Amino acid sequence: MDKKNDRELEQNLRKSIYRFGLYLGLIVVMALIVVFLGLWKASNQILFPALAGISKDFKECNSDAETNFGKFCGNIRLSKQYKYQEIKIPSINGYELPGWLIPARENGKSVHKGVVIFVHGGGSDRREFSRFIPFYLHQGFDIISFDLSCHGEAPCLFPGLSFGSREFRDVLSAYLYTEKKYQNIIMVGSSVGASSLLISLPFLKAVKGLVLENPMLDFKSLILESPESANLPNWMLQSLIEIVYIRGNFDFLLSPKNSLSFVNDVPLFIIHSKEDSVVTFHHSESLVNLYKGPVDFWFPNFGSHGKVWDTNQIEYESKVQNFIQKNITH
Structure with a gap:
């Protein structure tokens, strides 16, 4: 009788252990699914950022977007403030980039x-x-403003932002489009635009100066140093970076940091607000220290990401004007 009870106890114990293991396994699987879905959502936000109130086809424009871009959300087709030409810039990525040319003389x-x-x-x-x-x-x-691939009205052969990896070839194409037509070329970029300019720097031989607002050092540093990453474990951050690389299919070795060592003769003016919570101004501090060529910088205490001009237009324009006058050929 005792042996029978012992067997029953042993069988019940095994069943309990099995059920416990099964439940534990299900909990682990569910936790991993939740973590993966969270990382997938985070990678969507990184690869497909969007500014509120604007759309790729230029149709959407609400009051928030007008606050950021100006009247008619900066669409000069609608504002009719300037005489301009619609242009197409051939990109070495294999498509044409739509843009506007606003000539100075035709605008008085x-x-x-x-x-x-x-x-x-x-x-x-x-x-x-x-x-x-x-x-x-x-x-x-004269002014040329164009859409990078997968932005605005530009084609999108491989969806997703690449933080300069693909975009820099669009930048280089715009430079080649103008190189033979102008003696003085100034290029101005913000955020990914500024980073794309820095990645392109070894090829921008005829450029008289770059005005760069809130560039990043490299993509990995951007993720690891973002405020949102402060409370996340390292394994989760590394997993997020890997997911973005795989989904975005871009070369993470292309970066402003890696391009600077090849150039020492193109003047740079780096602007970065200490209030920037998207790309910390320490990225620009590092870039200033790395660059061996002529570099001016301004790190004001005001202005969110890409919004230094909006906060203090007079000082911003005065500093940029001084930089340009110092470097262009009259």
């Missing part, structure tokens, strides 16, 4: 100094820099 400026090429940030489009048009026209520059 008697002085003609060269051209300024705008390179917008990630999740944005060419309308982002429309609020800067009066400033550069007043100095006698």
Whole structure:
């Protein structure tokens, strides 16, 4: 009788252990699924950023977007403030990039100094820099503003932001488009646009200066140093980085940090707010220290990501104007 009870106890114990193991396994699987879905959602936000109130086809424009981009969300087709031409820039990525050319002389400026090429940030489009048009026209520059791949009206052969890896080839294409036409070329970029310019730097031989707002050191540093990453374990951050690399299919070795050592003769003006919570200003501090060529910098205490001009327009324009006048050929 005792042996029978012992067997029953043993069988019940085994069943209990089995059920416990099964439940524990299910909990682990569910936890892993939750973590994976969280990482997948985070990678979506990284690869497909979008500014509120704007859409790729230029149709959407709400009050929030007008606050960021200006009247009609910076769409000069609708504002009719300037005489301009629709242009197509052939990209070495294999498609054409739509853009606008705003000539200085056709907009009433008697002085003609060269051209300024705008390179917008990630999740944005060419309308982002429309609020800067009066400033550069007043100095006698033609203006070219274009859409990077997968932004605005540009084609999208491989969806997703690549933080300069693919975008820099669009930047290089815009430079080659203007190189033979102008003696003085100034290029202006923000965020991913600024980072793409720095990755392109070894090829921008004829550029007289780059104005760069809130560039990043490299993609990995951007993720690891973001405020959102502060409370996450390292294994989770590394997993997120790997998921983004795989989904985004871009070369993470291409970075501003790795390009700077090849150039020492293109003047840079780096602007980065200490209030920036998207890309900390320490990225720009490191870039300033790494660059062996002429570099000016301004790290104001005000302005969110890409919004230094909006916070103090007069000081911003004065510093940029001084940088340009110091470096262009009259």
